[in-house]
Amino acid sequence: xxxxxxxxxxxxxxxxxxxxxxxxxxxxxxxxxxxxxxxxxxxxxxxxxxxxxxxxxxxxxxxxxxxxxxxxxxxxxxxxxxxxxxxxxxxxxxxxxxxxxxxxxxxxxxxxxxxxxxxxxxxxxxxxxxxxxxxxxxxxxxxxxxxxxxxxxxxxxxxxxxxxxxxxxxxxxxxxxxxxxxxxxxxxxxxxxxxxxxxxxxxxxxxxxxxxxxxxxxxxxxxxxxxxxxxxxxxxxxxxxxxxxxxxxxxxxxxxxxxxxxxxxxxxxxxxx
Amino acid sequence: xxxxxxxxxxxxxxxxxxxxxxxxxxxxxxxxxxxxxxxxxxxxxxxxxxxxxxxxxxxxxxxxxxxxxxxxxxxxxxxxxxxxxxxxxxxxxxxxxxxxxxxxxxxxxxxxxxxxxxxxxxxxxxxxxxxxxxxxxxxxxxxxxxxxxxxxxxxxxxxxxxxxxxxxxxxxxxxxxxxxxxxxxxxxxxxxxxxxxxxxxxxxxxxxxxxxxxxxxxxxxxxxxxxxxxxxxxxxxxxxxxxxxxxxxxxxxxxxxxxxxxxxxxxxxxxxxxxxxxxxxxxxxxxxxxxxxxxxxxxxxxxxxxxxxxxxxxxxxxxxxxxxxxxxxxxxxxxxxxxxxxxxxxxxxxxxxxxxxxxxxxxxxxxxxxxxxxxxxxxxxxxxxxxxxxxxxxxxxxxxxxxxxxxxxxxxxxx
Numbered sequence: 001x002x003x004x005x006x007x008x009x010x011x012x013x014x015x016x017x018x019x020x021x022x023x024x025x026x027x028x029x030x031x032x033x034x035x036x037x038x039x040x041x042x043x044x045x046x047x048x049x050x051x052x053x054x055x056x057x058x059x060x061x062x063x064x065x066x067x068x069x070x071x072x073x074x075x076x077x078x079x080x081x082x083x084x085x086x087x088x089x090x091x092x093x094x095x096x097x098x099x100x101x102x103x104x105x106x107x108x109x110x111x112x113x114x115x116x117x118x119x120x121x122x123x124x125x126x127x128x129x130x131x132x133x134x135x136x137x138x139x140x141x142x143x144x145x146x147x148x149x150x151x152x153x154x155x156x157x158x159x160x161x162x163x164x165x166x167x168x169x170x171x172x173x174x175x176x177x178x179x180x181x182x183x184x185x186x187x188x189x190x191x192x193x194x195x196x197x198x199x200x201x202x203x204x205x206x207x208x209x210x211x212x213x214x215x216x217x218x219x220x221x222x223x224x225x226x227x228x229x230x231x232x233x234x235x236x237x238x239x240x241x242x243x244x245x246x247x248x249x250x251x252x253x254x255x256x257x258x259x260x261x262x263x264x265x266x267x268x269x270x271x272x273x
Numbered sequence: 274x275x276x277x278x279x280x281x282x283x284x285x286x287x288x289x290x291x292x293x294x295x296x297x298x299x300x301x302x303x304x305x306x307x308x309x310x311x312x313x314x315x316x317x318x319x320x321x322x323x324x325x326x327x328x329x330x331x332x333x334x335x336x337x338x339x340x341x342x343x344x345x346x347x348x349x350x351x352x353x354x355x356x357x358x359x360x361x362x363x364x365x366x367x368x369x370x371x372x373x374x375x376x377x378x379x380x381x382x383x384x385x386x387x388x389x390x391x392x393x394x395x396x397x398x399x400x401x402x403x404x405x406x407x408x409x410x411x412x413x414x415x416x417x418x419x420x421x422x423x424x425x426x427x428x429x430x431x432x433x434x435x436x437x438x439x440x441x442x443x444x445x446x447x448x449x450x451x452x453x454x455x456x457x458x459x460x461x462x463x464x465x466x467x468x469x470x471x472x473x474x475x476x477x478x479x480x481x482x483x484x485x486x487x488x489x490x491x492x493x494x495x496x497x498x499x500x501x502x503x504x505x506x507x508x509x510x511x512x513x514x515x516x517x518x519x520x521x522x523x524x525x526x527x528x529x530x531x532x533x534x535x536x537x538x539x540x541x542x543x544x545x546x547x548x549x550x551x552x553x554x555x556x557x558x559x560x561x562x563x564x565x566x567x568x569x570x571x572x573x574x575x576x577x578x579x580x581x582x583x584x585x586x587x588x589x590x591x592x593x594x595x596x597x598x599x600x601x602x603x604x605x606x607x608x609x610x611x612x613x614x615x616x617x618x619x620x621x622x623x624x625x626x627x628x629x630x631x632x633x634x635x636x637x638x639x640x641x642x643x644x645x646x647x648x649x650x651x652x653x654x655x656x657x658x659x660x661x662x663x664x665x666x667x668x669x670x671x672x673x674x675x676x677x678x679x680x681x682x683x684x685x686x687x688x
Contacts, residue, residue: 121472124496179670186643193639197632204625206497208508208618211429213333218302225295229288236284266302 003061004119010054011075015109017047018082022102029099032166037095044098048082055079062119067135068126070263074112076135077259078105080143084184088147092180096170100150111260130202137198141191142255145227148184149252151177152245159242178241181248182234189227196220215266219258226251281344282351290345297341301332346426349419360412368402368651369664378676381658382683390679393650403652411666414642421635428628435624437505442616444515444531451619455485456503463615465512471569476509478615494617504621511616514553516577521605533614540604545584548599548606552578555611557594565592577608648672 024040055076058066066072085101155177161167172180199217204210211217230247233239239247280286305316308330313321328335371377380387384403388396393405439452441460448459462479477495482502492507494500500507515533519526520540528541537549554567557576565576575595581588588601599606651662661680665672 121468121470121474124473124475127475128497175670183671190636190639190643193636197629197636200632201629202497204629205499206508208499208506208510208620210625210628213301213306215302218298222295222298222302225291225298229291229295232284232288232291236288262302 003057007054007057007061008117010050010057011113014047014051014054015106015113017043017050018078018102018105018109021047021098022106025096025099025102028096029166037098037170040098041089041095044082044102045086048079048086051075051079051082058119064122065132065135067132067139068122069116069120071112071115071117073135073138073259074108074115076139077142078108078112080139080141081105081108081146082143084140084143084147084187085150088151088180088184092172092176094170094172097147097150097154100154101147104146104150125206128202128206130198130205134195134198134202137191137194141188141195142259144184144188144191145248145252145255148181148188148248151181151184152248155181155245156242156249174241178244181245185227185230185248185251189224189231192220192224192227196224216258216262219254219262219266223251223254223258226254278351282348282355284352287345287348287352290341290348293341294345297332297338300329304329304332306331306333342426342430346423349423353416353419353423356416360416368653369662371660371662372673378661378663378673378680379655379658380652380661380680380683382680382685382687384652384659386686387652387661387679387683388650390683391648391650391676396650396652401654403650405650405652406647408645408647410641411645411647414638414645417634417638418642421631421633421638424631424634425628426631428624428626428631432622432624432628436620436622438621439619440616441619442511442533442614444533444612444614447531451482451503451505454503454505454621456505457483458507458617458619459483460615460617461491463512463613465570465613467570471571473570476512476615478507478509478617480507480617506620506622508618508620509615510618512613513616514555514611515614516550516553516575516608516611518548518550519607519609521607523603527604543604546601546604547582549580549582550577550608551580551590553611554578554592557592572611575608575611577611579606579608581606646672650676 021040021044024036024043028034028037028040055066058072067076081101082105085097085105089095089097154171155174158167158171158174158177161171171177196217199220200210203212203217226247230239230244230251233247234244304324305312308316310321310325313324313330317324324330328337332338388405391405391407393407396403396405398404437452437454439454441449441451441458443449443460445460445462448457450456451458459481460478461481464477466474466477468474475495477493479491479493480500480502481489481491483489484503490502492500492502494507494509496509499509513534515531518530518532518538520528520538522542528538530538532538532550534550534553537547540546540548552565554565554574554576556568556571556573558566558568558574560566565578567576568574577593578590579593579599580590581599581601583601589599591599593599593608596607646665648665649663653660653662661676663669663673663676
């Protein structure tokens, strides 16, 4: 069995695992039994382990970090969201969040499965240590924004489910959700800034220009501006709770466009990704 | 006037500028930049006039984009100047009121234990109330963030104004002037490292830079590893194919010139006769449509696509294999010695480190702002224990939760 086969097995095990976790999280909401939530979380951890294994095997097989094409970045993006979910779930202890995160993971994972999975050698410009740093920070940053999206969606739904005892017991109060979303945005914003800085350093070494208004660069900056506006609105205009939640949802849509839309619709020097 | 200045430095105005930046960036990324007038007329019929008049064809270099950036800088600078005095002050802050609807947090355990567990190293007592503060640096987070952005913009702007940029290309063994610097650059060697599957692993140019006094320094530049010499940076940016074109008049050798693909040669004694070297195929094959193509990047079966012009009229266009000749009137043309040429981009930008320094400041500042949050604690003595109040500028709720948990631990320990 070669590494491609092992990677495929791990990849599909992760896909099945995430899907099962999503179903179990929905069951948790439907039957309102804590055991279903606990089980869903265990499955989520197992799926994450399989996902990690698929990335590690691909990395070993390719002899480099698997972060250089659309497939690799998509699967890593989904991995980043899962990682951030597990960290936030561990830190804030509410597994109901899984019901909102797993669909996002499934969609991005599904997108990854549609991409060309062939392992290719890197073009010279991509053979840089800065690439690993640039893309790794993007994975954590985008993953955090994914979690903020899920928490915000949860916040918006919680308002409509205020009458439900289950929601009151298993989903933190609105103010806390708002703060968790803010924490996720803060983490994402810090990492997005790292993405821009490391990308600039790398571009300077590879192309002799640290900023060239390439569509991908420009949209990463747009995303940065949008979250900067979010952070300023919280401070200056008191935009918290519902309005902040809506803004976080819009911000994540911008992240998705920066990641998928730009590569597809606005070709530039990042087109190889 | 005062009102206007206050507005110019306000966060409300900052938000308006950020929204405008978002809008401008979207426009600049959606509408192709730097195209010809005809391209805009074709792509946006009826709108091309407006696009060109407003500078939307080159948004990021338009005067209004520069103005917007200047206004952002003024706003950031003003904001920082206004907030500077307040950030450093050490005065006692008013005790926050206990949150409505919440039970007061009562400490029956040891106050020093609580302070230690919460990470407060020192406190001061006034009127019997103990006050502690930690992560005072957190107050500088936003201020430093603005400073970082300002340094980036200033570094970038100065770079745009003062950067000197040159391009040199040629085959190994040739020497070229580096713009108006007085330096000359010799391309000693150029290698393309191929993998077994014919993909390129690295392009490397070996170079010698010589100044006006004849002092030389040698080094190499490859992709991702630019060479620094003479206060300039040399980037291995592009490569292509070149060949020597030999021209005979009758039996007599008339001229020999090295041409890169895309260049042309004018016959020395017949200036209206031009041969253009259009493309090169190192491993010539014919594709399914009958067009010339290259099977690999290796020099197995060279093919030269040429165009021959006389008085600007195309006389003929074809692909020549090695040793095949073109004859026009008494002139014979022959391509020999195909090899790769290198294109080097050369930059002298003393302000790049400034912009990168700004990036560094920005990262540190955001870390301070988000993860070294200033936290305060007040211990108010009472009969049944001490009432604890706490405040954190960002995330007070989570801070108070942590405080409540720690108080509970301290209370249990003291039992």
